[in-house]
Amino acid sequence: MARASKVRVAVEVRPGGLRSEVEVRGARVADLLRAMGYERGEAVVVRRGKVLTEVDGLAEGDELVVYEVISGGAS
Amino acid sequence: MRCSSCSLDAAIYIRHLRRALCPAHLEQYLVEKVRRVVEGHLPPRGGLLLVAVSGGKDSAAAASLLKELSGEAGFRLGLVHVDLNIGSYSEACRRAAVELAESIGAPIALIDLEGVLGAGVVEVAERVGRPTCSACGVVKRYLLNLAALEAGAHRLATGHNLDDIAAYALKAHLTQEGDYASKLLRHTEGFEGFVGRLRPLMEVEEREALVYALSKPLPFSHEECPHFNRRGIELKAKRFLMSVEADSPGFKASFIRRLAKRPPVGGAEPRLGRCDLCGLPSSAGRCAFCRMMRRALGEAWEPGALRGAVAEAVAKLK
Numbered sequence: 001m002a003r004a005s006k007v008r009v010a011v012e013v014r015p016g017g018l019r020s021e022v023e024v025r026g027a028r029v030a031d032l033l034r035a036m037g038y039e040r041g042e043a044v045v046v047r048r049g050k051v052l053t054e055v056d057g058l059a060e061g062d063e064l065v066v067y068e069v070i071s072g073g074a075s
Numbered sequence: 076m077r078c079s080s081c082s083l084d085a086a087i088y089i090r091h092l093r094r095a096l097c098p099a100h101l102e103q104y105l106v107e108k109v110r111r112v113v114e115g116h117l118p119p120r121g122g123l124l125l126v127a128v129s130g131g132k133d134s135a136a137a138a139s140l141l142k143e144l145s146g147e148a149g150f151r152l153g154l155v156h157v158d159l160n161i162g163s164y165s166e167a168c169r170r171a172a173v174e175l176a177e178s179i180g181a182p183i184a185l186i187d188l189e190g191v192l193g194a195g196v197v198e199v200a201e202r203v204g205r206p207t208c209s210a211c212g213v214v215k216r217y218l219l220n221l222a223a224l225e226a227g228a229h230r231l232a233t234g235h236n237l238d239d240i241a242a243y244a245l246k247a248h249l250t251q252e253g254d255y256a257s258k259l260l261r262h263t264e265g266f267e268g269f270v271g272r273l274r275p276l277m278e279v280e281e282r283e284a285l286v287y288a289l290s291k292p293l294p295f296s297h298e299e300c301p302h303f304n305r306r307g308i309e310l311k312a313k314r315f316l317m318s319v320e321a322d323s324p325g326f327k328a329s330f331i332r333r334l335a336k337r338p339p340v341g342g343a344e345p346r347l348g349r350c351d352l353c354g355l356p357s358s359a360g361r362c363a364f365c366r367m368m369r370r371a372l373g374e375a376w377e378p379g380a381l382r383g384a385v386a387e388a389v390a391k392l393k
Contacts, residue, residue: 015299040321041282042314044289051086051290053076053095067289069282070313072303074131074168074296075234 009062011036015071030054036066043068086290087283091325098290102143105287109140109275116262116273118229120149123392124273125228127219128154128175128183130168132288134234135175135295137275139287141232142179150229153392154183155222157215160195167296174294184226184389186218191384193372197302202371207302210367217364220355221382223270226389230262232273238281240274241327242312244334249308260335266347268355278328281313353378 007027012019013036024032029045029052036043045052046065058064076085078097085095089104096104118124126141128134138154145152156172159165169185176183188195192214194202200210223231265271276284288295304310320326349355350362352369361369368376 014297039314039318041317044282044285046289049292050084051098051286053085053088055076055088067285067297069285069317070238070310071131071297072299072305072310073164074129074171074298074300075133075236075239 007058007060007062009058009060009064011064011066013066013068015068015073024058027058028054029056029058032058032064033066038068041069087286089283091328098287101283101287101290102140105136105140105279105283106143108278109137110144112261112277113141113144113273113275116230116271117144117148118150121151122229123151123153123226124230124232125153125155125223125226125270125392126181126232127215127234128156128172129234130156130171130175130296131234132293132295132297133236133239133276133281133284135171135293136279136284136287137232137234138175138181139179139291139293141275142181152179152181153226153228153389154181155219155226155389155392156183156185157218157222158185158187159211159214160187160189161197161301164298164300167298171294171296178294182392184222184392186222186385186388188214188218191218191381191388192368199367199371203367205367206304208304211302213363213367217355217362218385220270221385222389224268225382225386226392228270228392230265230273231270232275234276234284235274236276236279236281236284237327237331238313238316240277241316241331242309244331245312245316246308249312266356268349277331280327353382 005027006025008021008023010021022032022035024035033043044067047062076088076095078085078100079094080100081097083097086098087101088095124141126138128138142152154176156169158169173183196211196214197207200207219231261274261277263272316327347356347358350357350365352361352365355362365378
């Protein structure tokens with residue numbers, strides 16, 4: 001199945017819990033993280049409790065949690 | 076993406092190895108990394124390895140990975156958590172630490188700062204006019220060592236990961252302050268009054284620890300401390316090292332390995348005496364903790380009661 005080249009996803013960023021909608025061109029996790037301004041390796045994305053790799057695809061309406069790797073809290 | 080070792084979905088891609096790993100194979104990979112680091116430095120059969128758990132991902136990962144090794148190596152694993160009493164942040168950390176202990180099946184001792192000192196870390200810092208992070212470091216180092224002593228632990232393990240150690244080394248180099256040589260060691264030998272340290276995650280990247288904690292899954296709190304300095308050099312150093320790693324996979328690990336091989340720089344180790352108040356090792360007469368507590372709480376403060384309270388808190392680990 002051909003992957004959509006552009007999707008809109010809902011993200012919650014931790015720490016902080018900030019929620020927003022992001023339009024992602026390319027529709028892969030790496031594209032989302034780039035669109036959110038993260039460098040490679042700076043954040044990890046979880047969908048329905050499952051950790052995704054940077055090459056995994058995203059779907060329209062996905063609800064995602066973005067964990068920043070460097071948290072600045074308890075380590 | 077599929078795991079390079081099986082057909083399951085991968086949770087992480089390790090670029091310098093060119094391997095994708097599912098949660099189970101990530102655990103296997105990290106257990107082997109930790110095994111290499113701790114080999115020869117674990118407690119004897121039946122001995123206690125105390126893990127300092129903050130409630131965060133790294134110490135959760137360290138505790139869980141050491142638990143995996145404890146069966147075959149025959150040591151006992153105990154956890155200790157210091158509640159710093161920083162409002163809802165500390166409550167979340169404490170909750171996560173307790174849930175982690177249940178999840179991995181290890182006993183946990185809780186040391187509540189207000190309970191054992193009569194003041195939380197913010198109040199102590201305010202009273203002595205020090206930045207909260209600086210006072211927090213002194214308090215945690217002292218209390219964790221005291222807890223390990225009172226519990227009769229053979230070693231105290233912390234959750235410092237590869238990124239922490241690399242950033243610390245870079246910061247120490249940039250500022251020309253601090254002794255990074257000792258931080259690079261996998262373990263620190265104990266002596267009378269000081270329990271030796273173990274850094275099981277020193278070859279584990281922060282991202283690997285996070286993915287492990289998320290995919291296991293382990294209970295942990297990912298909230299930011301309200302006193303965290305977002306403009307500090309350490310955070311910038313971590314980001315810089317991460318950006319170098321992005322273009323040169325494996326850079327951080329080889330940076331640390333090369334640095335650890337170099338002979339220590341600077342003068343001789345400071346001669347350790349004994350603190351005149353608590354009797355524990357100190358390089359400066361009265362130890363930093365007792366100096367701070369006397370300034371914060373006055374002449375009425377004495378370390379005997381604290382030692383008794385900590386002994387009571389860790390009694391269940393014996």
